[in-house]
Amino acid sequence: MPYHWITPPRAARQEMRLWPHQSLPPRGFAGFILATFILILIPVLALLGTVLLWGLLPFVLMAVGGIYYALRRNRHARQIEEILTLDADQARLSQRAPDGSLKTWQCNRYWVTVHKYEEDGPVPHYVTLRGEGREVEIGAFLSEEERIALFEDLQRHLRP
Template sequence: MPYNWTDPDTAAETRELHLWPHNSLPPRGLAIFVLSTFTLLMVPLLALLGSVLLWGILPFILLAVGGLWFALTRSYHQRRILEVLTLTRDHAHLTRHNPDGQVQEWDCNRYWASPELHAHGGPVPNYVTLRGGGREVEIGAFLSEDERKALYDDLVTALRP
């Protein structure tokens, strides 16, 4: 699962939950995929070696491979999100690090913090929010539907007094 709990610090009784989007293609896999695509697109051009048609088709193949590389690296950049929920004995603090470097924070008294699962009506099915301190904030919206259900169960257990 693309989230994990840290072991509680027994002295301070602090637990942290780290959430991040799932990346199915690691950076090495990206390089292999782009190189494989380039190689497979070049195979039909072997028949055109020595002809003028090669130079007419080659820029389009390079443009296609460049566009593929650009799209995949942009996707990686957009998925650089980290959410950290810190729970102490009497305090809950959520920090979200966005891809553009912006940091969003929410905190409240742990007694008033409550997770809510919105099965319908949210931007995604089984939308999970934290309510407390006069605000309601989303958590883990980038997770899959099953992962959000598991996250909700974990939050209910962790926030229980």
Template sequence: MPYQWTTEDSTNAPQLRLWPHRSLPRRGFAAMILLAFVLGTVPLYGLIGTVFLWGLLPFILAMVGALWWGLERSYRDAEILETLTLRPDDMLELRHVPAKGEAQSWECNVYWTRVEMHVQGGPVPFYLTLAGNGRLVEIGSFLSEDERKALHGELADFIRSHRK
């Protein structure tokens, strides 16, 4: 699952870290670029020594370059991190760091926090939100439907167990 429960080192506070799932690791990225280059140049082997090689080569290189750019863009767009931390003063802090733009944060006393699952009506099915302190904030919108369902149960248990 692309989320993990840990404890913050300095304060020993429980922390939930969420990130988007990556279906293609960096090693697979390199293999994909190499495969595209090799398969793209196969038609050129019969043209070695002719002027047609130089006519087709730029298009093959442009295809490999476009694939490289598209995959890199996908990696940059998925550099999202959400962190939910329970501080020692019983305040929950949700920090959302997007790929572009400024980080956003929300905090609420754990006693007043509610975990809500919106089966319909949200931007995604089974939309997961935290409510409290007069605000409703989304959490894990980049997770899959099954991951949001599992996270809902874990979050509800976590908040229930830390209420005093």
């Protein structure tokens, strides 16, 4: 699961860290780019020694460069982190965006409620925290099953 409780379940101050799933580690990224380059070059090998090779080579390099750029952008966009802190009397959610900006929300823990929108949210099983007149999303980047588990987990931990 791309979330876990940092502190023990019965501690006075509990912290949960959430992050998006990263399916391509750096080593896999390098391997994928290399494999793509080699597979694209296989048909080009027949053109060795001809003028057509020099005509196709820039397009091969642009294709590999485009894949590299797209994968780097995707990895950067997935650098999201959310930290939910539950004290005896306060609940606080900090969301760090890929650009480094930080959004925080806090509320009296007694008034915090967890809501799950089955189909009305931007994603199925959309989970939000509501309190002090505001409603904030939590874990929107998780998979559907993970959001269901997160909802049940938050309900257990937020009960007095």
